[in-house]
Amino acid sequence: MFQGSIVALVTPMNADGSVDIKSFNNLLDFHVQNKSDGVVVVGTTGEAPTIDFDEHISLVNIAVKFSRGRIPVIAGTGANSTKEAIFLTKEAKNAGADGSLLVTPYYNKPNQRGLYEHYKAINDAVDFPQILYNVPARTSCDLENDTVIQLSQLKNIVGIKDATGDLARIEKLRNKVADNFIFISGDDLTFLDYLKRGGKAVISVTANVRPLMMHQICNLVEENKIQDAEKLNLKLELLHKAMFIESNPIPVKWMLTKMGMIKQYMRLPMVELDPNNAKILNEGFELSA
Numbered sequence: 001m002f003q004g005s006i007v008a009l010v011t012p013m014n015a016d017g018s019v020d021i022k023s024f025n026n027l028l029d030f031h032v033q034n035k036s037d038g039v040v041v042v043g044t045t046g047e048a049p050t051i052d053f054d055e056h057i058s059l060v061n062i063a064v065k066f067s068r069g070r071i072p073v074i075a076g077t078g079a080n081s082t083k084e085a086i087f088l089t090k091e092a093k094n095a096g097a098d099g100s101l102l103v104t105p106y107y108n109k110p111n112q113r114g115l116y117e118h119y120k121a122i123n124d125a126v127d128f129p130q131i132l133y134n135v136p137a138r139t140s141c142d143l144e145n146d147t148v149i150q151l152s153q154l155k156n157i158v159g160i161k162d163a164t165g166d167l168a169r170i171e172k173l174r175n176k177v178a179d180n181f182i183f184i185s186g187d188d189l190t191f192l193d194y195l196k197r198g199g200k201a202v203i204s205v206t207a208n209v210r211p212l213m214m215h216q217i218c219n220l221v222e223e224n225k226i227q228d229a230e231k232l233n234l235k236l237e238l239l240h241k242a243m244f245i246e247s248n249p250i251p252v253k254w255m256l257t258k259m260g261m262i263k264q265y266m267r268l269p270m271v272e273l274d275p276n277n278a279k280i281l282n283e284g285f286e287l288s289a
Helices: 021-033 053-067 082-095 112-125 145-151 168-173 191-196 211-222 226-242 250-258 275-287
Strands: 004-008 038-041 073-076 099-103 130-134 157-162 182-185 201-204
Touching: 004 211, 021 053, 038 053, 053 073, 053 082, 073 082, 082 099, 082 112, 112 130, 112 145, 130 145, 145 168, 182 191, 191 201, 191 211, 191 226, 201 211, 211 226, 226 275, 250 275
Parallel strands: 004 038, 004 201, 038 073, 073 099, 099 130, 130 157, 157 182, 182 201
Antiparallel strands: none
């Protein structure tokens, strides 16, 4: 189920800060039509830090009901409180989501034992597919290889989203983790090389605006047509970089607004794109056509 191009979906918003449900549903349709292999809702790109619990649970429920099984739905349920992460993961299961994505606890910076116990507690509390998520550039907390190996043995932990950009990690891990443990890239700039080393999927920001191309690249790798995949990904190279010219999701929301998919609103402390960065985003999008 967790393979191919999985889009890290934005959360569209109105001028008053409320969630724009109509645009949210339109985005889900857009990704079904353009063959995205899954969606992550209320993750980093979905502005989870400024989404309250009621909105969080509602968005997962809406995504599941509106998708009607047409596309797998993964719910972002991570938190820096284990109790909160368990609560959100239970709610994702109750909503009928296909799995959960659990970012490492941020700000409180637990050690490796603390990380293991955090994830084990969630594993033990909720019988539901759970994906580890390591993004130390945002969390200041690195989930080390030995801890991943230990966690891979737990029943409900099915894989990891690795957003470190360190390709050596998958090389060192893939023969040491449990059978059927899934490796998912969380870094658009290096995702193709990650797939070539045994990754099965990417959770992508670029896929918000070029979903079909990202799906095609993943399919080409699966078919071992590596040169074709590299040729197609070369078109996306500048766009991959432009998506992070400012903190995610500022650039991708700007691009989706230009495409007419959403309105350019987000919640403080995030603000709209600096106009000086618009040129490189436009150039990246045009070169990818």
